[in-house]
Amino acid sequence: MARITELDVNGKRHKIDADADRSLLSLLRDDLDLTGTKYGCGEGQCAACTVLVEGQPTKSCLTKAGAVAGKRIVTIEGLLHEGKLHPVQQAFLEADALQCGWCTPGMILGAVGLLRRTAHPTEAEIVSGMNGHICRCGTYPRIVKAIQIAAKKGAVA
Amino acid sequence: MTRRDFFETVGAGIVVLLVEQDPILAQESGGGGRRGFGSMPQEVSAWLHIGADGKITVYTGKVEVGQNARTSLTQAAAEELHVPPEYIRLLMGDTDATPFDGGTVGSQTTPRMWPQIRKAAAEAREMLIDLGAQKWSVERATVTVEDGRVKSGTHSARFGELTQGQKLTKTIPANVALTPATEWKAAGKSLSKVDGAEIVTGAHKYPYDQKISGMLHAKVLYPPSFGAKLTSLDDSAAKAIPGVEVVRITANSGREGAGHDVAAVLSADPAAAEKGLAALKAEWQPVAGQTNSKDVFTYFKRNGNPTAPSSGLTQYTVAYIAHTPLEPRSALAEWSGDGKLTVWTGTQRPFGVRSELANEFKLPEEQVRVIMPDTGSGYGGKHTGDAALEAALLSKAVGKPVKRNWTREEELTWAYFRPGGLIEVGGKLNPDGTLAAWEFHNYNSGPSALQTPYAVASKTEQFHRVDSPLRQGSYRGLAATANIFVRESYMDELAHSIKMDPLEFRLKNTHDDRLRNVIVAVADRFGWKNRRKTSGRGFGIAAGTEKGSYMACCAEVAINNGQVKVVRVVEAFECGAIVNPEHLANQVEGAVAMGIGGAMFEHIDFAEGKIETNHLSRYRLPRFADMPAIESVLLDRRDLPSAGAGETPIMGVAPAVGNAIFDAAGIRIRSLPMVPKGLPAGGNGTTTSAAVV
Numbered sequence: 001m002a003r004i005t006e007l008d009v010n011g012k013r014h015k016i017d018a019d020a021d022r023s024l025l026s027l028l029r030d031d032l033d034l035t036g037t038k039y040g041c042g043e044g045q046c047a048a049c050t051v052l053v054e055g056q057p058t059k060s061c062l063t064k065a066g067a068v069a070g071k072r073i074v075t076i077e078g079l080l081h082e083g084k085l086h087p088v089q090q091a092f093l094e095a096d097a098l099q100c101g102w103c104t105p106g107m108i109l110g111a112v113g114l115l116r117r118t119a120h121p122t123e124a125e126i127v128s129g130m131n132g133h134i135c136r137c138g139t140y141p142r143i144v145k146a147i148q149i150a151a152k153k154g155a156v157a
Numbered sequence: 158m159t160r161r162d163f164f165e166t167v168g169a170g171i172v173v174l175l176v177e178q179d180p181i182l183a184q185e186s187g188g189g190g191r192r193g194f195g196s197m198p199q200e201v202s203a204w205l206h207i208g209a210d211g212k213i214t215v216y217t218g219k220v221e222v223g224q225n226a227r228t229s230l231t232q233a234a235a236e237e238l239h240v241p242p243e244y245i246r247l248l249m250g251d252t253d254a255t256p257f258d259g260g261t262v263g264s265q266t267t268p269r270m271w272p273q274i275r276k277a278a279a280e281a282r283e284m285l286i287d288l289g290a291q292k293w294s295v296e297r298a299t300v301t302v303e304d305g306r307v308k309s310g311t312h313s314a315r316f317g318e319l320t321q322g323q324k325l326t327k328t329i330p331a332n333v334a335l336t337p338a339t340e341w342k343a344a345g346k347s348l349s350k351v352d353g354a355e356i357v358t359g360a361h362k363y364p365y366d367q368k369i370s371g372m373l374h375a376k377v378l379y380p381p382s383f384g385a386k387l388t389s390l391d392d393s394a395a396k397a398i399p400g401v402e403v404v405r406i407t408a409n410s411g412r413e414g415a416g417h418d419v420a421a422v423l424s425a426d427p428a429a430a431e432k433g434l435a436a437l438k439a440e441w442q443p444v445a446g447q448t449n450s451k452d453v454f455t456y457f458k459r460n461g462n463p464t465a466p467s468s469g470l471t472q473y474t475v476a477y478i479a480h481t482p483l484e485p486r487s488a489l490a491e492w493s494g495d496g497k498l499t500v501w502t503g504t505q506r507p508f509g510v511r512s513e514l515a516n517e518f519k520l521p522e523e524q525v526r527v528i529m530p531d532t533g534s535g536y537g538g539k540h541t542g543d544a545a546l547e548a549a550l551l552s553k554a555v556g557k558p559v560k561r562n563w564t565r566e567e568e569l570t571w572a573y574f575r576p577g578g579l580i581e582v583g584g585k586l587n588p589d590g591t592l593a594a595w596e597f598h599n600y601n602s603g604p605s606a607l608q609t610p611y612a613v614a615s616k617t618e619q620f621h622r623v624d625s626p627l628r629q630g631s632y633r634g635l636a637a638t639a640n641i642f643v644r645e646s647y648m649d650e651l652a653h654s655i656k657m658d659p660l661e662f663r664l665k666n667t668h669d670d671r672l673r674n675v676i677v678a679v680a681d682r683f684g685w686k687n688r689r690k691t692s693g694r695g696f697g698i699a700a701g702t703e704k705g706s707y708m709a710c711c712a713e714v715a716i717n718n719g720q721v722k723v724v725r726v727v728e729a730f731e732c733g734a735i736v737n738p739e740h741l742a743n744q745v746e747g748a749v750a751m752g753i754g755g756a757m758f759e760h761i762d763f764a765e766g767k768i769e770t771n772h773l774s775r776y777r778l779p780r781f782a783d784m785p786a787i788e789s790v791l792l793d794r795r796d797l798p799s800a801g802a803g804e805t806p807i808m809g810v811a812p813a814v815g816n817a818i819f820d821a822a823g824i825r826i827r828s829l830p831m832v833p834k835g836l837p838a839g840g841n842g843t844t845t846s847a848a849v850v
Contacts, residue, residue, distance in 0.1 A: 033368070
């Protein structure tokens with residue numbers, strides 16, 4: 001079985017020793033204790049496990065560790081910049097775009113990815129760009145609003 | 158517990174205890190000699206402590222599952238103590254540290270706990286004023302409490318400076334009168350989620366995220382179908398994996414699927430446990446002849462046995478659905494050397510779970526501690542301790558702490574469901590359009606909001622209990638969603654049968670002013686009277702009351718090629734005096750969003766004891782693209798006590814949408830979900846059996 005010995009997460013190279021076919025989600029949560037990345041379904045349906053791989057929103061439950069060796073991974077814990085909230089995190093608080101918050105880290109990283117692709121998305125672009133994410137508490141309209149707030153502030157240059 | 162023990166635990170300072178005076182209420186929240194906080198009697202419902210260091214801590218057995226109770230209760234204390242919310246810490250849902258609580262259920266936090274915490278905080282403020290007056294030998298009337306300080310003229314002291322070294326307690330009845338909402342100074346304002354920053358940074362540790370050193374992860378081999386018995390198990394391949402243990406557990410109190418005669422695979426490495434589970438070779442004896450979802454409604458009717466059923470009633474059906482909390486059930490259990498059990502788990506009833514565990518292990522309740530970290534939602538689905546029981550049994554078996562995280566498939570199979578139901582309804586009208594007679598039978602789904610709020614002279618309304626083929630339980634709104642769906646759809650049928658406008662028909666039959674007010678408010682905001690019907694567009698209205706609050710809902714749908722899209726929903730909601738307008742709006746919007754799932758497409762399919770909709774790829778949940786424009790109209794009745802808001806707002810969506818579909822397409826859909834595969838051809842009946850007497 002192929003092994004993976006290093007993972008580049010949040011700007012730091014972590015020494016690990018794991019089967020390369022383990023899911024990235026499991027490595028992050030169980031081996032690196034980065035529990036901000038959430039399990040929701042294990043089959044890519046809810047996107048609660050979204051992280052950024054080379055800046056692209058990626059469902060970590062479907063991603064094998066071996067596929068991301070040497071790539072730059074950012075989890076919700078790595079979004080703070082010099083201790084300050086990322087503008088998208090700030091916008092989620094401002095719009096009260098969360099209830100239980102289990103989907104929130106994945107939503108925020110999905111939104112960061114969306115805004116990198118499209119700095120000023122229309123409402124329809126937000127809906128189609130975020131449609132893979134589930135918020136069971138139903139805060140969707142507020143999440144749309146949060147992304148609009150972040151876009152207005154030029155969240156992602 | 159003695160006064161000295163108490164202060165040893167919480168530290169010196171001011172303590173205000175709230176004591177439940179009403180023996181009926183105390184009984185209701187009890188269930189057999191329950192005690193919170195060591196031997197503190199359960200009649201104590203909450204307390205507040207101001208430490209010598211000035212820290213303010215509120216202790217409540219209520220829990221946070223996303224409904225923002227932590228925020229609203231913090232606000233209650235902050236308002237009365239005249240301090241910024243960040244001065245207050247809420248300790249919630251820890252059976253060793255908080256008073257007994259019957260559970261965060263039934264929209265009771267706002268009407269019951271919120272005023273109690275306000276009262277405790279108000280009392281503490283008065284005690285601080287007394288201390289200031291004594292210390293400075295000034296008239297009490299000159300002493301004020303502002304911004305975390307007690308002041309009089311040139312004197313000023315922080316709370317902690319005044320309480321230094323003293324142990325002051327006050328016990329007050331929980332049901333004393335409060336400042337009426339009409340005189341509130343600051344409450345009723347919006348306050349952002351107090352722990353929002355921890356959530357958006359991923360720092361908050363939910364139950365699923367809890368870890369302690371030395372713990373094993375557990376995977377459980379469940380039966381392939383309900384009731385199947387394990388006849389043989391070959392675990393040699395699993396045991397051959399390094400670091401993997403296999404154990405069999407049987408709970409005395411457990412039911413199938415939660416620690417009852419199951420095999421489990423444990424390892425410090427979750428990936429190894431997973432491999433071990435896959436390596437188990439099991440043979441099962443299934444149970445034949447189980448009821449399937451396609452004939453469950455016939456089963457309900459056959460087994461419901463109503464007294465004096467009328468013939469010619471109109472039948473509606475409601476499918477079983479799943480709560481699908483995005484964080485599945487989870488527990489971490491640890492036994493200490495002295496035989497005490499500690500469990501971290503996501504539950505709406507930490508004291509109920511403590512009882513389940515004490516009962517299973519024949520322990521005094523004080524020997525079990527249940528801690529509830531703020532959890533990834535519940536919606537009524539996390540009342541039981543399934544994962545907690547499994548983790549505790551397994552931890553006992555292996556002598557190490559055990560973590561048990563349910564998978565989505567386990568969550569969609571072994572949790573309990575919102576009950577399915579068959580509802581039969583009939584009505585007769587007087588020539589002027591007022592209701593003359595009403596008959597309503599609910600089979601299995603439940604009695605909540607069974608009774609019509611409309612004025613009718615002659616009525617029969619019955620709930621018929623049936624032995625459900627699936628495990629079922631509480632779900633946001635209970636059966637009120639089903640009953641209001643049927644009642645409000647049928648009211649629409651009646652209105653159309655005499656060609657009366659559905660709004661006018663409801664107002665004609667409403668004698669309850671609060672109901673009338675929400676109906677009028679929603680119609681105004683929606684623009685009901687000016688609605689313009691175009692091809693493929695339809696408009697519907699529905700209303701109802703439950704748990705002391707009132708809602709009315711208008712929906713607009715668009716139908717294209719048999720696909721129904723809800724384009725706009727306006728909901729008016731009135732729950733007495735509003736505590737936090739922004740979070741109330743958030744609850745109403747979220748309930749509408751969740752309600753769309755059950756209204757449009759969510760349904761559990763089952764056959765031969767197997768849940769077929771056991772993955773999110775097979776169980777459709779509402780997404781961004783399913784969302785209509787949602788507007789809430791919040792009626793603030795400061796002259797009325799605050800009622801809860803977590804449930805009632807979900808109830809209007811389905812009938813408003815169903816009535817809008819009828820308006821658009823002339824098809825009356827009498828089943829929830831209504832359009833799992835798009836608009837049915839011709840629906841299941843477009844005529845109404847309503848008669849005019």
